[in-house]
Amino acid sequence: MFEEASEVFDNMFKSSFPLTFIVFIPAVLILVSPLPAEASHEFTVYRMQQYDLQGQPYGTRNAILNTEARTVEAEVLSRRCVIMRLADFSYDKYQKALRQSAGAVVIILPRNMSAMPQDIVQQFMELEPEMLATETIVPVYFAMEDDELLSIYTQTLTSSSSQGSLSAAEVLLHTATANGFQMVTSGAQSKAVSDWAITSLEGRLAGVGGEDLPTIVVVAHYDSFGVAPWLSYGADSNGSGVSMLLELARLFSKLYTYKRTHAAYNLLFFLSGGGKFNYQGTKRWLEDNLDHTDSSLLQDNVAFVLCLDTLGNGDSLHLHVSKPPKEGTPQYSLLKELEAVVASQYPEVKFSMVHKKINLADDMLAWEHERFGIRRLPAFTLSHLPSHRLAQRSSIMDVRSVSPSSRHGAGEPPAGPHVDVKKLSRNTKLVAEALARVVYNLTEKAAPGDLQIFTEQMVQDEQLSAVVDWLTAQPRAAQLVDKDSTVVSTLEYHLGRYLKDVKRHYVKADKRDPEFVFYDQLKQTMNAYRVKPAIFDLLLAVCIAAYLGMVYLAIQNFGVLYSVVRRITQPKAKAH
Numbered sequence: 001m002f003e004e005a006s007e008v009f010d011n012m013f014k015s016s017f018p019l020t021f022i023v024f025i026p027a028v029l030i031l032v033s034p035l036p037a038e039a040s041h042e043f044t045v046y047r048m049q050q051y052d053l054q055g056q057p058y059g060t061r062n063a064i065l066n067t068e069a070r071t072v073e074a075e076v077l078s079r080r081c082v083i084m085r086l087a088d089f090s091y092d093k094y095q096k097a098l099r100q101s102a103g104a105v106v107i108i109l110p111r112n113m114s115a116m117p118q119d120i121v122q123q124f125m126e127l128e129p130e131m132l133a134t135e136t137i138v139p140v141y142f143a144m145e146d147d148e149l150l151s152i153y154t155q156t157l158t159s160s161s162s163q164g165s166l167s168a169a170e171v172l173l174h175t176a177t178a179n180g181f182q183m184v185t186s187g188a189q190s191k192a193v194s195d196w197a198i199t200s201l202e203g204r205l206a207g208v209g210g211e212d213l214p215t216i217v218v219v220a221h222y223d224s225f226g227v228a229p230w231l232s233y234g235a236d237s238n239g240s241g242v243s244m245l246l247e248l249a250r251l252f253s254k255l256y257t258y259k260r261t262h263a264a265y266n267l268l269f270f271l272s273g274g275g276k277f278n279y280q281g282t283k284r285w286l287e288d289n290l291d292h293t294d295s296s297l298l299q300d301n302v303a304f305v306l307c308l309d310t311l312g313n314g315d316s317l318h319l320h321v322s323k324p325p326k327e328g329t330p331q332y333s334l335l336k337e338l339e340a341v342v343a344s345q346y347p348e349v350k351f352s353m354v355h356k357k358i359n360l361a362d363d364m365l366a367w368e369h370e371r372f373g374i375r376r377l378p379a380f381t382l383s384h385l386p387s388h389r390l391a392q393r394s395s396i397m398d399v400r401s402v403s404p405s406s407r408h409g410a411g412e413p414p415a416g417p418h419v420d421v422k423k424l425s426r427n428t429k430l431v432a433e434a435l436a437r438v439v440y441n442l443t444e445k446a447a448p449g450d451l452q453i454f455t456e457q458m459v460q461d462e463q464l465s466a467v468v469d470w471l472t473a474q475p476r477a478a479q480l481v482d483k484d485s486t487v488v489s490t491l492e493y494h495l496g497r498y499l500k501d502v503k504r505h506y507v508k509a510d511k512r513d514p515e516f517v518f519y520d521q522l523k524q525t526m527n528a529y530r531v532k533p534a535i536f537d538l539l540l541a542v543c544i545a546a547y548l549g550m551v552y553l554a555i556q557n558f559g560v561l562y563s564v565v566r567r568i569t570q571p572k573a574k575a576h
Contacts, residue, residue, distance in 0.1 A: 046230040048140040052517035067103035125391035187524040198274040200281035203499030214303040215266040221275020226396035229477035240312030243467040253498035263439040284507035303330035305379035312419035314384035344449030392417035400472035
């Protein structure tokens with residue numbers, strides 16, 4: 001009988017394709033599976049800021065993600081990971097995800113942000129502070145686009161968009177059969193970082209001619225800020241200010257080397273940390289020098305404090321002051337020298353003084369000079385920005401990655417903040433000339449305004465550019481730059497080349513009442529796994545049960561099945 005059955009099945013497979021398909025399809029489904037590279041994709045994500053400042057929480061308070069992906073076009077976003085591209089991002093869409101209690105938000109950034117259209121860059125820069133001001137428990141991540149991630153976004157967008165135009169039955173079928181992506185982070189929940197030290201650096205050039213010499217303080221904060229710490233490169237704010245400070249230190253160290261050009265002013269240079277967090281490094285430095293020590297250049301005779309902030313672009317310079325300088329004071333002399341140098345040597349630059357009183361009710365000080373103003377030290381900030389509220393001071397769009405043609409002044413300028421080395425060099429020479437005219441008292445000596453102390457060759461464009469390139473080669477958010485960071489050690493090395501008595505100053509938050517608290521888990525690895533929806537398992541179980549039921553019935557009634565199959569497959573006898 002089994003030999004006859006074998007013959008029947010041979011004839012069946014040869015003559016009946018549907019029956020062959022039914023028998024072999026389960027084996028084919030079992031053997032065929034997606035390749036590992038197609039089933040998952042691993043990529044790096046950067047979490048939005050999470051910090052506390054003066055007891056006020058900012059940013060996202062969560063880091064764990066394990067949920068299915070959707071785009072913002074989907075009707076239901078609850079407990080879903082909402083993926084959106086920067087080109088399609090808006091605050092309304094972001095708020096929609098938060099209102100519907102999304103499981104997470106992932107914003108895909110372009111590979112070259114400086115090539116983005118200007119309107120998109122400007123819009124996102126203006127939205128960054130609003131995103132940070134809205135505290136949320138929804139994890140918010142940023143990812144740099146690649147081909148696989150864009151493919152995931154496209155497939156998710158197609159799936160999310162199609163459901164709104166389908167009938168209920170079609171939606172159910174689509175839900176059961178469509179592919180989805182499960183987004184999973186590998187890290188743990190975020191927690192506060194204890195004993196984090198913010199480092200500041202100080203160096204000086206001593207004047208000649210007496211004990212009680214006036215002191216000029218030049219200050220720049222070196223940290224950067226943006227909506228995501230690991231994406232905050234701070235090219236213009238404040239890589240340009242740091243680059244200018246180092247170049248000024250180099251230029252005046254040469255002058256102070258020779259007796260004929262050694263001025264009767266002490267020059268104190270200070271690179272502050274925590275500038276983007278209400279100037280915490282400057283605050284502690286002032287406390288250490290004014291409250292906890294008897295011998296300090298800040299206690300004796302401070303002529304003025306010049307803070308450098310965002311000076312790498314534009315054709316305007318603004319001297320921001322909390323109190324207009326009085327005539328006959330050193331700070332008034334600097335104001336007039338700046339005006340004279342601009343008028344006689346750089347007529348293309350628009351120079352102005354911007355007066356804004358210190359508002360102690362604000363959570364954040366506007367400019368760094370206000371820290372000195374609170375301690376009654378004459379200070380001002382020089383910047384090409386007319387207002388402290390402009391978004392480019394605290395944006396991840398402030399990057400250095402511009403095209404070579406743009407770096408040399410050719411071609412279209414990149415979108416968003418960037419550093420123009422020629423303008424940075426011009427501004428550096430302008431500030432150096434004004435400071436030199438103050439320390440050598442050239443105006444009272446009737447020196448003409450077009451007299452140049454520093455030639456064009458003395459200000460080194462290559463060094464300015466190299467420092468900015470180096471600073472923007474790594475993110476410099478305060479949460480990422482600890483006391484052992486190469487950023488701190490390299491800045492300390494450069495100051496030590498030109499200045500004397502270079503030393504570090506540390507600030508740690510008070511454990512009982514901290515002014516600032518940082519959190520970890522700011523950079524993680526995310527995996528996107530290709531998955532079927534849960535209802536697909538139910539549908540698959542029903543199909544498997546039906547198939548097994550058919551096999552069971554066929555075995556139980558094999559004699560009947562055998563007769564039917566034999567009758568179907570037996571060749572008909574030819575009529576004679």
